[in-house]
Amino acid sequence: MKVFISIDLEGVSGVCQLAQIEHGTDEWQGARRLMRGDLDAVVAGCLEAGADEIVICDAHDHGDNLEVTGLPAGVSLVSGGGTALSMMSGVETGADVAFMVGYHARAGTAQATLAHTYLFAITGAVLCGGPDGEVAVGELGLNAAVAGAFGVPLVFASGDDKLADEAQALVPGIETVTVKDGLSWSAAQFLALDAARTALRTGAHRALTGPLPEVLDWNGRSLRLSFGRPDRCDQAVGCPGVTRLDGLTIEIPAADWLSVFASFITCVNLI
Numbered sequence: 001m002k003v004f005i006s007i008d009l010e011g012v013s014g015v016c017q018l019a020q021i022e023h024g025t026d027e028w029q030g031a032r033r034l035m036r037g038d039l040d041a042v043v044a045g046c047l048e049a050g051a052d053e054i055v056i057c058d059a060h061d062h063g064d065n066l067e068v069t070g071l072p073a074g075v076s077l078v079s080g081g082g083t084a085l086s087m088m089s090g091v092e093t094g095a096d097v098a099f100m101v102g103y104h105a106r107a108g109t110a111q112a113t114l115a116h117t118y119l120f121a122i123t124g125a126v127l128c129g130g131p132d133g134e135v136a137v138g139e140l141g142l143n144a145a146v147a148g149a150f151g152v153p154l155v156f157a158s159g160d161d162k163l164a165d166e167a168q169a170l171v172p173g174i175e176t177v178t179v180k181d182g183l184s185w186s187a188a189q190f191l192a193l194d195a196a197r198t199a200l201r202t203g204a205h206r207a208l209t210g211p212l213p214e215v216l217d218w219n220g221r222s223l224r225l226s227f228g229r230p231d232r233c234d235q236a237v238g239c240p241g242v243t244r245l246d247g248l249t250i251e252i253p254a255a256d257w258l259s260v261f262a263s264f265i266t267c268v269n270l271i
Contacts, residue, residue: 001053002054002094002095002096003051003095003096003208004054004091004097005042006091006098006100006101006103007038007056007058007060007102008139009102011101011102011103011113011114011159012034012035012101013037013038013180013193013197014031015031015035015113016186016188016190017186021060021114032065034193035066038101038102038197039066039102041197041198042158042203043056043071044204045200045201045202046099046204048201049204049207051074054074054075054076055078055090056071056078056090057089059086059087059088061081062081063078063080063081064079064081078090095150097152097153097208098144098154099155099156099207100144100156100158101156101158102158103139103158104116104138106124106138106139106141108136109166110162111182112163113182113185113188115182118139118264121227123248125138126224127141128221128223128224129222130218130221137170140170142261144170144216145216145218146258146261147215148217149219149257152215153214153216154167154171154174155208156174156175156176156203156207158176158179158203160182161182163176163178164177176203179199179200180196217257218257221254221257221260223252223264224249225251225252226249227248227271233247233249236267236270239252239267239270252267
């Protein structure tokens with residue numbers, strides 16, 4: 001089995017402060033070590049469950065948080081930024097399942113630690129045109145649909161308790177591991193590291209040995225984005241095909257999901 005892991009930083013064990021996620025700070029240096037600890041626990045669980053290949057995407061900021069040193073045989077690392085699939089780079093290489101480790105809740109979620117959706121400038125993302133009507137989505141949903149476009153189910157997610165709730169509502173049957181309870185945007189109650197890593201390892205094993213969730217299919221749906229300032233909207237509408245709905249809102253028209261996602265990433269890069 002080939003496993004794809006997208007790992008972010010905000011949802012990692014021991015992380016709750018803005019300085020911890022800002023590249024180059026002393027706090028970030030400590031946070032990236034915490035990130036590697038969570039990752040190593042998940043990788044161990046996958047290998048114990050029979051995974052024979054694992055592709056990891058360093059998905060936070062510029063993708064330069066993790067070192068390749070010490071990764072087990074059969075494990076590779078996608079590092080750096082500027083790729084078409086962004087946080088999901090590597091899922092297109094024939095993965096059987098996808099994991100999202102260290103993820104956080106969508107922008108605007110109450111008491112969710114460091115919650116946002118790709119950029120702090122984006123105040124909301126809404127999926128439109130599906131059978132359930134309009135659905136607020138975050139990074140987990142946007143990225144899980146990218147995996148789905150390649151026929152890959154999202155089987156595991158870790159982060160705070162709000163992220164776990166979001167994942168379970170969007171992907172019924174997903175295995176989730178809560179490493180902290182969000183108390184506010186910049187506060188959390190953490191599990192002890194040993195307990196968190198044990199939970200991550202056993203959760204990863206369960207994700208590969210239990211029933212798989214259905215693949216997320218968002219083809220034919222549009223995406224509406226809201227911004228906190230009109231100038232951010234001014235910049236985002238530079239993406240061809242994007243429609244401006246008002247001073248703070250744009251819509252990316254319905255298409256196959258990879259096309260919608262490509263326009264979304266272009267908007268993110270323009271801001």
